Structures are given as structure tokens and as C-alpha cells.
Amino acid sequence: MDLLIQNLISPVVLAFVLGLVARWIKSDLEIPSAIYQGMSVYLLFAIGLKGGVSLSESTLAELAAPAALTIVLGVLTPVSAFFLLRGFGRLSRIDAAATAAHYGSVSAVTFIAALEAVRLAGMPSNGYLTALLAVLEVPGIIVGLLLARQSRAGGVKAALHEVITGKSIFLMIGGLVIGALCGAAKVDSVAPFFITPFKGVLCIFLLELGMVAASRMSDIRKAGWRMIVLGCALPLLHGAVATAAAVGVGMASGGAAVFGAMVGSASYIAAPAAVRIALPQASPGIYLTLSLGVTFPFNLCVGIPLFLKLSEILTTLKS
Amino acid sequence: MDLLIQNLISPVVLAFVLGLVARWIKSDLEIPSAIYQGMSVYLLFAIGLKGGVSLSESTLAELAAPAALTIVLGVLTPVSAFFLLRGFGRLSRIDAAATAAHYGSVSAVTFIAALEAVRLAGMPSNGYLTALLAVLEVPGIIVGLLLARQSRAGGVKAALHEVITGKSIFLMIGGLVIGALCGAAKVDSVAPFFITPFKGVLCIFLLELGMVAASRMSDIRKAGWRMIVLGCALPLLHGAVATAAAVGVGMASGGAAVFGAMVGSASYIAAPAAVRIALPQASPGIYLTLSLGVTFPFNLCVGIPLFLKLSEILTTLKS
Amino acid sequence: MDLLIQNLISPVVLAFVLGLVARWIKSDLEIPSAIYQGMSVYLLFAIGLKGGVSLSESTLAELAAPAALTIVLGVLTPVSAFFLLRGFGRLSRIDAAATAAHYGSVSAVTFIAALEAVRLAGMPSNGYLTALLAVLEVPGIIVGLLLARQSRAGGVKAALHEVITGKSIFLMIGGLVIGALCGAAKVDSVAPFFITPFKGVLCIFLLELGMVAASRMSDIRKAGWRMIVLGCALPLLHGAVATAAAVGVGMASGGAAVFGAMVGSASYIAAPAAVRIALPQASPGIYLTLSLGVTFPFNLCVGIPLFLKLSEILTTLKS
Amino acid sequence: MKVPLTLVTIVIEGLLKDQLIQLLRRHGATGFTITRTEGAGSRGVRASDWEGPNLRFECIVSRESADPILEDVARTFFENYSVIGWLTEVSVVRGTKFTSGGG
Amino acid sequence: MKVPLTLVTIVIEGLLKDQLIQLLRRHGATGFTITRTEGAGSRGVRASDWEGPNLRFECIVSRESADPILEDVARTFFENYSVIGWLTEVSVVRGTKFTSGGG
Amino acid sequence: MKVPLTLVTIVIEGLLKDQLIQLLRRHGATGFTITRTEGAGSRGVRASDWEGPNLRFECIVSRESADPILEDVARTFFENYSVIGWLTEVSVVRGTKFTSGGG
Numbered sequence A, B, C: 001m002d003l004l005i006q007n008l009i010s011p012v013v014l015a016f017v018l019g020l021v022a023r024w025i026k027s028d029l030e031i032p033s034a035i036y037q038g039m040s041v042y043l044l045f046a047i048g049l050k051g052g053v054s055l056s057e058s059t060l061a062e063l064a065a066p067a068a069l070t071i072v073l074g075v076l077t078p079v080s081a082f083f084l085l086r087g088f089g090r091l092s093r094i095d096a097a098a099t100a101a102h103y104g105s106v107s108a109v110t111f112i113a114a115l116e117a118v119r120l121a122g123m124p125s126n127g128y129l130t131a132l133l134a135v136l137e138v139p140g141i142i143v144g145l146l147l148a149r150q151s152r153a154g155g156v157k158a159a160l161h162e163v164i165t166g167k168s169i170f171l172m173i174g175g176l177v178i179g180a181l182c183g184a185a186k187v188d189s190v191a192p193f194f195i196t197p198f199k200g201v202l203c204i205f206l207l208e209l210g211m212v213a214a215s216r217m218s219d220i221r222k223a224g225w226r227m228i229v230l231g232c233a234l235p236l237l238h239g240a241v242a243t244a245a246a247v248g249v250g251m252a253s254g255g256a257a258v259f260g261a262m263v264g265s266a267s268y269i270a271a272p273a274a275v276r277i278a279l280p281q282a283s284p285g286i287y288l289t290l291s292l293g294v295t296f297p298f299n300l301c302v303g304i305p306l307f308l309k310l311s312e313i314l315t316t317l318k319s
Numbered sequence D, E, F: 001m002k003v004p005l006t007l008v009t010i011v012i013e014g015l016l017k018d019q020l021i022q023l024l025r026r027h028g029a030t031g032f033t034i035t036r037t038e039g040a041g042s043r044g045v046r047a048s049d050w051e052g053p054n055l056r057f058e059c060i061v062s063r064e065s066a067d068p069i070l071e072d073v074a075r076t077f078f079e080n081y082s083v084i085g086w087l088t089e090v091s092v093v094r095g096t097k098f099t100s101g102g103g
């Protein structure tokens, strides 16, 4: 409980709440779209850069098991999401597949919030996590689209192109490669721009995300209670399994928690773009509302502290 | 005199001058409007955040007298401004009231410039000043609008809504609450974005403000000499009274000077928006020219060093 | 060779390459134009500011010889470029003159990349270099336009106005004056915005520049091999002469290398704007492609390390 | 299949965004497109730059709704604010969207 | 010297930018002008803000090409995306630029 | 009360902003609205991105002034710059503002 409150009272989470409030009281606050796009470029590139540096400091032996686990979960989570959304959620095949693609992919902001929570809790983490983040972005989307089984002529191919050349993943992988090539010493010269102010930029980004999420939340009622239940259950299920598996393959307690939050999260940047191209018949009103309106705030407030606790317990049990 | 020059030769003031020069020599320099809006969001939120942290470190006892004084001056200054603008300034009731609302409210940039001057002069200040800044924004505008006695159906109510949900005050109060809740330790993680680079962002902001003020200054001649006299006399009057009162209630010498500059300043962000909604018949050519074209540069160059000197003298006399 | 690779593997150069790649694989990555303009304002002002501070720490005696050399080279380089572009390059008088104006002027980004390379190589530099950068911007453009001998009524005058009130030079000189007036102590308060994060902002700027250069490079084939040869030969010629002369007048080994890179570089910010106004008949397809598509990447990858080596050798010979 | 409709274009201070949206909705507009603009006119007075640039609204409506909208805009804003508006005859495919409110 | 032509205006989700450009090129458009816009309509569904705002395309074409373009846009995008388009009669000086593709 | 006027639309390189404003003023335009745009055309040459994006000018003028403005734009800019322009017939309420220059 204390951990939960400790997690909630942080500039980043409160900025998200401030964004929600802005919409609720109908403030005329607006972040110009050019600024929002600029911040996105900054955040994705910076995440990649940081991941690249830690990648350059990791050995292949260290990486093998976590990377394999990431790919396995990237393939399994959209499948489990799909069947739950079809069965319990009563969605059409198309909508279930589209939404499953989101749960198969990952939310970078959730990842960062988890990293920060782990840092504050003083738990040990793993440097290569950002590399896993980049790995996890792609397979979930592909599997999701395949589950739809039907898509526009060339749709899956177009979507694959969209995913890989799409700016989100392009920037993150670009940053990753640059960080890995340059290493810590050289990235140091750009750290005062990409590393130290990162969390502050994230605050403003979450302010905007809060405003967007508020509009999404007003659609929740339309989605029905089954959707809300799934929006909370899916991250719990995926996150708990992932945390346990991560402890199993020997990740540090903090690292396993971050891994859990990451696998439990749903994409709202890369996946929507790819899905909109490949499955235009699917309803954004469903998949965006679930991923941004339900799962993201749920993870931010409840999921992350739970995975921290879970990982702590499992790590103690294991040793 | 030395203090005056010391105050003028600073990156922030010179950036303002550079903006004036840009317009005078007809340079094609332009800050894109999205950047300007982004910087405003940043500055207002950062001011609030910093204020919130220092609020979290202040005791209620410490705050009571200064807060009461702020509200009293927030009600009195628009009244004195109104009668001087009506009498000496020969403005219509509507225009006098609209302009009075600006002098009742406050300019955040003047406030920050004063803080910086105090820091450079090595004078002791008070942490809770930013909280007072937020308090002082609102009452002056309301009193100003009431003085107009006539306004569109629902005008004052609409203006009140505009003031309170208006993005300027929303962001500052939002930052204040977040800062107060998180406290210094947690705000530290975002300090490299919101605190350390703050004055640099302010430079670019003042570059733009200089360009805007230059267009306003070209309207000064139309306003007539009576307006110019008032644009200098009002900040002197309000600022001197406020400085003296602040020393009286026991604020530190630097804090009292900042308080004086703040009360003496005229709003050009929150007030114009509210006035434009509630008193559309009032002429922006008058109130914007006075507040941004006369009073702002006057305070930046002359007012602030005077209040510093005054506060120094009064503090010595008192002790 | 090692120096060359050492130079290439840096966040700034790799960000440029990433921009090229983005266009080659047809990624939908885009930097909003408002962000690009905002970064330009930031970079030019920051360069000026830094230069101003070091100017305030230089003596006139120290400056005299380098400044005279700068002006001489600013007049000579467009002339040599003009005759080579006419003779070997077979350009029309107008196109040769327009392109010569670019080689007479200077690329601020090349300058900064050279500064960084010198810093990494641990070679001693000279503080006043940024002041020389500002000096070098103007004469080359004027000489280039005069070489065209024909231009629209009032064209040269309009171009002169454009160059001097143009935002690029206005911002850099504005920053220079502010930096010189304020000195190191006062600029310190804005250093966390203008100095420390500088190289990071440059990364994102080069990402965008890479995307622009990619479009230019696709025009290279049209330009023909003679153009490509000149796009590499001109910076080599100008840069080598300038490096030698700089060592001659007693600049530090690192400083002389930076000076060489600066004189060898071709403008793609200030010059194109002035040329487009004064010589609208000249083809941007030629001068932009050469300066941004050939000479800029050539200097970034090959020129700078060569000038470093050359300067090292010459300095050893001299002492 | 092509339907003749009217495009209402209104340039207005950013401050009045919400008020204008409400006005358009009252007249039954099914949607609108907003662009940030900069401009100069006979008055050129604006609250402050922080309120953002002028906005240019475009709204496709039926021929009959166009005049009342512009009249209403004129009545509500012309006296005190920087506002201008004009009508253009356009043709739209599948125009039912704009008259009956259907998707 | 003035030539009567048609202005095709299309408002579309930013995500579809490349697809629409290809469509216009296929119909022989010699150029187009794009503006960032914001809007509201009957659906208002968009992929995500990161894809950028809606885009407003303007394209001057010959009278005969206008209808097929709008028909093609309708066929390709109307069912699943937020798209609207309309035609305006305009006149252009030196209009050869837009019909023969010459500069 | 509605007055028939002409809307002149001109898309031009950002570099030429001041020159075009002067040209419009010379022809008696009482105001104009500017939008940042991006575009592609037959030439697509621009000074540099630092000069900002293309600009789209809209200017409401009397029927008689429209042709001379566009002719003048063509004469001044067409040969060497990326510029295009077109005219649309529009109607404006309280149109006196645009012809007599009154507020």
C-alpha cells in the first residue's frame, strides 16, 4: 500500500493526472501538435540511446535468455489477449485481433515509469532492458495482424513495412544502434540533453497524454464493463507471468518487475498506426480506449507497484 | 546606479532588448507560434513546481501574514489604478476598468527577473513567494471587471471561468500542487529539465516578448503622454507600497523587493485573455500597450533595482 | 585512419547518417518545421553566446592577425571557387557566382563538428574562433554576388540587407554581443540551457539535416561528376590553405584545424537565402546540392580529420 | 452523386475557438476543420500571443444554413473582435453526410 | 490567359499522407499543397496523435480530372477512414502548368 | 447585404513573405491570412528549410482588383520562384470592409 502511494506521488504520474483534470474542468490548455511530435522524437531516440549504451556494456551470454523470453512472450501475449477478447470480451474477430496486437506490443512510457519506480525503491535492475523493449515492439503486432486472418490486399505486408520503417521503431532502433556504437564515453557529450532532462520532458508528455486519455475515458462507458475488466486483467495476467519468468531466467529483482510491466503494457504509439493501415475496419474506439484509457493508467497506478512487490517476493523465494 | 546597470546587463534583459532591435531593424527573425506556446507551458508549469516545493517547506504561521497582505493588495491595486486611469488618464470607464484588471494582476516574467536580481545582489529571499504569485493573479482581474460595472450577459461569470480554467493559471496552480505534494526530493528527478535550464528558456521567451513589445511600443505615441506617465507611475506607486508593507510584515529584504516588483507589475498573459472575453468593448490597444509596452520594460530596467534599494533601506531602518 | 573512424563514430555524425537512412528506407519520420526552426534559433544564438564569452576573455592584440586573415580568406575563397566552378565545373556565370557565394561563406555545423573533434583529440584551441565564424559569414556572400556582375535592380543591396538583418546572422551576432557584454560569470546562469545540452540538440538538428541532405543527394547524379569532384576539392583546397595560414599567424594547433574546416565549409543557411533574393535565376539545384549534399558530409567525414592531421604536422614543423 | 453545398470559411482570434464551435453546432454543422493562421487586417488587435494564433475554420454546410451561420457570426463577433468570414459554392461527393448528419 | 480549373480539397488522417499522394500522382496531378489541421467530424477516430494532425490537401487540376479523383478518394478511404473532400471552381493564370505538366 | 468578392490564394516560398505583403498592399488589399504549408510541385526548389515552410496567402479583394494582383504576382515571381495562385468567387457579409478599407 505504501509502495502504491509512493509510486503515485511522483511528478510524472501527477502530470498525467493534471492532464486528465485539464479536460474534466474544460480548461483551454493545449500542447501544440508540433511540440508533441517533437517530444515524441526526443523520447524515443533518448530511450534507444540509453538502451544502446547499456547494450554495449552487456555480454551476449547475459542477453541470450532474456531475449529469447521476450520473443516467446511477444508471440504468446497477443494470442492469449485475442482469445480472452473474443471469448470473455465478445469482440468480433477483427476487433479482437486489432486489440490483441496492442497488448502484444509495448508502451514505452509504462516501461520508463516502471524503471523509475524501481530506481526509487532501490531495487537492482538490468541494463539491457531497453534493448528488450525494442525487441518486444514488433512481434506482437505481426501476430495480432495474422490473427485477423483477413486483411486488405497486401495489408500485412504494408503493416510490416509500416511497423519497421514507422518512425517510432525507427527512432528507437536508430538510437539503440548509435548508443551501442558510441558507448558510454561518447554518449556522455550528449547526456545533458538526452539523459538528465529526460524525466522532465516525460512530465510534459504525460500532461498531454492525460488530456488524450481523458477523451478516451469518456468512451469507456460505451465499451461496456467487460472491456474494463479485460483492460485490467490482461496487464495483470501478462505482467505476472512475465515477472515470474524473468525471475526464473535470473534477471535482477528490479529488472524482472520492469520486464513484467513492459510485457503487461499495451502499445498506443506503434501499434495503432500499424493496425490502422492493415486492419482499417477495426474500431479505434475499442483498441485505443482500452490501451490508453484503461490499461495505461491501470499500470501506472496499480500494475507497476504490484509487479515490484511480486518480483521482490519471488526473488526472495528463489534465493 | 551601479545596481541599475548590474541589473540591465544580464542575458535575460539583453535578450528582451535583442527582440526589440530585431523589430526595429526589420529582421525576419520569427519564433514559430508552436514554440512560443510550448515555452509558455514550460515556464508556467516550472514556476508553479518550484513554488510548490518551497511551499512544502514553509509553515502555515510563516505564510499567514504575507498571504493576507497579497489578497489585500490584489484588491486595492486595481482600485487605485482605476481611479488614476479615469482621473489623470482620462480613459472611459470600460477602458479604465480593463486596464485596472491588468495592474491588479501580475506578470510572472517580472517576478522572475526580480528573483534573479535579488539572487545576484546576494539578498535573502522567501521561499513561498511563488505561491503568493499564484494567489495574486486572480483577485485583481475580478475586481477590475467589477469596476466596469457593465459587461456582457454572464460576462463576469464567463471571465471567472476563463481565469480559473484558463491555461496560464491552471498550469501554475497545477505545478504548485504537484511540487507541494512531491516535495524537494522527488522534484529533484525533474529538476534538470524544469529548474536548471529555466533561465535559458526565459531568454528565448524574452526574445519573442521583445518582438511583441516592439509592435506595442509603436502604438505608444497614439496613447498619449498621460498614458506613458501612468505606465511608469502605477508600478512605482504599487511597488513602493508593497515593498514597504512586505518589510512591515517581516519578509526578508530580498523577498520584500520581489514582492514589490510583483505587485507593481501588470499582467499581459492571464488578464488580457479574461478581459477580452468579459469586456470585449475595451481596447486592447490601450491595455496591452500599457502593460507590455510601457510597464514591463520599465519594471525590468528601473522598477526592480529601485525596489531592491528601497527594501534594503527600509530593512536597515527597521532593524 | 584511426582519427577518421574516431571522428565518424560520434552521436552527432551518426545522427546525420540516421537521417540519411530514414529517407533511403522511406521512413515516415518527420521533424515538424516549427521544431526545426526553433532548434535553429537555439543553435545560432547559443553559438553566438559562447563566442561572445570567449571574446570577452580575448585581448585585441591576440585577435588582430586571425581577424585580418579571416577577412582576406573570406574575399579570396569565393573568387577561387568562382574560377574553378566556371572553368573546371563548366557552370554559367550566374550559377558559378551563386555557388561561389556559398563557398565564401561558412557552415556553422561543420564548425561545431570540428570544435568537437579537436576537443576529443585533446588539441589546444582558441576561444575567439566563434567570433571569426560570424566575421566570415558575410564577405563571401557579397563577393559572390558581385562576381555575378548582373543581378536584379537593387539585388545586391537587397541581398546585403537580407544578409545582415537575416535571422541567421542576426541571432549569431546578437548572441555574440550579449555574451561579450555579460561575460562568463553572468552567462553561467543560462549555461544549463545554452551550453551543456547544446550537442544533444545538434544531434536532432543533424537528424533533420540528414533527411534534407538525402533529398539533395538524389540530385547529385544530375549534377555530374565534375560537380562532385569540385564539391570535394574546394573544401580541401580552401581548408588546407586556411589551416596552414592559421598555423602561420600563430593559432593553436586545434584552433588552426577548426579554422581550416570553417574556411573550407560551404554555407547552407545564410547564403542560400541571400542568393535566392539577389540571384533568383541561379539554380538552387546546383548550389544546395553541392554545399549540403556533397561538401557538408565530405567535411564531416573526411575534411575535419584531415585538417586536424595537417595542423598537427605543420605545428610540429613550425616549433 | 455530387451535391452542391456551401463552404463557410471564418478567420477568428484563437480565444474565441470554443464559442465559435458552439455557434456552428447550434446551426447543425456536422463537422469543421481548423487551421492555425497568422494574418493582418484593419484592426489586428488580439488578446495576447499566448492565446495562440488566429484560427481559420472551414465548415461544409447546406446552401440554406450558410447564410444564417455567417449572419450569426457577424452579429456575435464583428463588433468587438477580429473576425472575417466568407462563403464559397462547392460540390461534394456523397454529400448526405453534411445535411442529414449521417456518417 | 485565365484558365478555369478545379481545386480539389481533401482533409485526411496524417497516416494516409503517402497513400493520398500516390493516388493524386496516379491521376496526373502536377503538385499539391498540404496544411496541418485539426478537426471534428461525425467519427473523429484517428490512429494516434503521434501520427500527427489531420492534413488538408489542396490540388489544382483540370475540370475533367477532378471528379475521378474525388471518386477514387471516396472509394479508397471513405469506408474506413476519416476523410472528406470537396471541389471548387477556380481560375488560374498561366494554367498550362497544371494540365500539361509543364513548368 | 452579401457582396460578391474574389478570394485570391497564393502559395509562395517563405522567403518572399515580405515582398508579397508589399505587393498586396500596393494593390489596396485591406488584409490577408497566412498559413504555413508544405507542398510539392513541378520544381520544388526552395532556398532552405531554415527559411520556413511555404506560405499560403488568402486575400479577399474586389472582383476588379483580383486579376491585376495575380498578373502582378505572375510577372514578379513566376519566372524564378516556386509560386502558384488562383482565384475563387466568394460572397462576404458586410463586404464594405474589403472595398473601402473601413473597419
Ligand SMILES: Nc1ncnc2c1ncn2[C@@H]1O[C@H](COP(=O)(O)O)[C@@H](O)[C@H]1O
Residues within 6 Å of the ligand: D011, D012, D037, D038, D039, D040, D041, D042, D043, D044, D045, D054, D081, D082, D083, D084, F029, F030, F031, F032, F033, F034, F058, F059, F060, F061, F098
Ligand atoms: N481582406 C482580407 N483577406 C483575407 N483575410 C483577411 C482580410 N482582412 C482580414 N483578414 C483576416 O481576418 C483577421 C482579422 O481581421 P481584422 O478584423 O480586419 O483585423 C486578420 O488577422 C486576417 O487573418
Ligand SMILES: Nc1ncnc2c1ncn2[C@@H]1O[C@H](COP(=O)(O)O)[C@@H](O)[C@H]1O
Residues within 6 Å of the ligand: D029, D030, D031, D032, D033, D034, D058, D059, D060, D061, D098, E011, E012, E037, E038, E039, E040, E041, E042, E043, E044, E045, E054, E081, E082, E083, E084
Ligand atoms: N462539415 C465539415 N466541414 C468541414 N470539415 C469537416 C466536416 N466534417 C468533417 N470535416 C473534417 O473531416 C475530418 C473527418 O471527418 P469525419 O470522417 O466525419 O470524422 C474531420 O476531422 C474534419 O477535419
Ligand SMILES: Nc1ncnc2c1ncn2[C@@H]1O[C@H](COP(=O)(O)O)[C@@H](O)[C@H]1O
Residues within 6 Å of the ligand: E029, E030, E031, E032, E033, E034, E058, E059, E060, E061, E098, F011, F012, F037, F038, F039, F040, F041, F042, F043, F044, F045, F054, F081, F082, F083, F084
Ligand atoms: N497543382 C497544384 N495544386 C496545388 N498546389 C500546387 C500545385 N502545384 C504546385 N503547388 C504548390 O505550389 C508550390 C510551388 O510549385 P512549383 O513552382 O510547381 O514547384 C508547391 O510547393 C505547392 O505547394
Ligand code: NA
Residues within 6 Å of the ligand: A077, A102, A103, A104, A105, A106, A107, A238, A262, A263, A264, A265, A266, A267
Ligand atoms: Na505487451
Ligand code: NA
Residues within 6 Å of the ligand: B077, B102, B103, B104, B105, B106, B107, B238, B262, B263, B264, B265, B266, B267
Ligand atoms: Na500588479
Ligand code: NA
Residues within 6 Å of the ligand: C077, C102, C103, C104, C105, C106, C107, C238, C262, C263, C264, C265, C266, C267
Ligand atoms: Na567557406
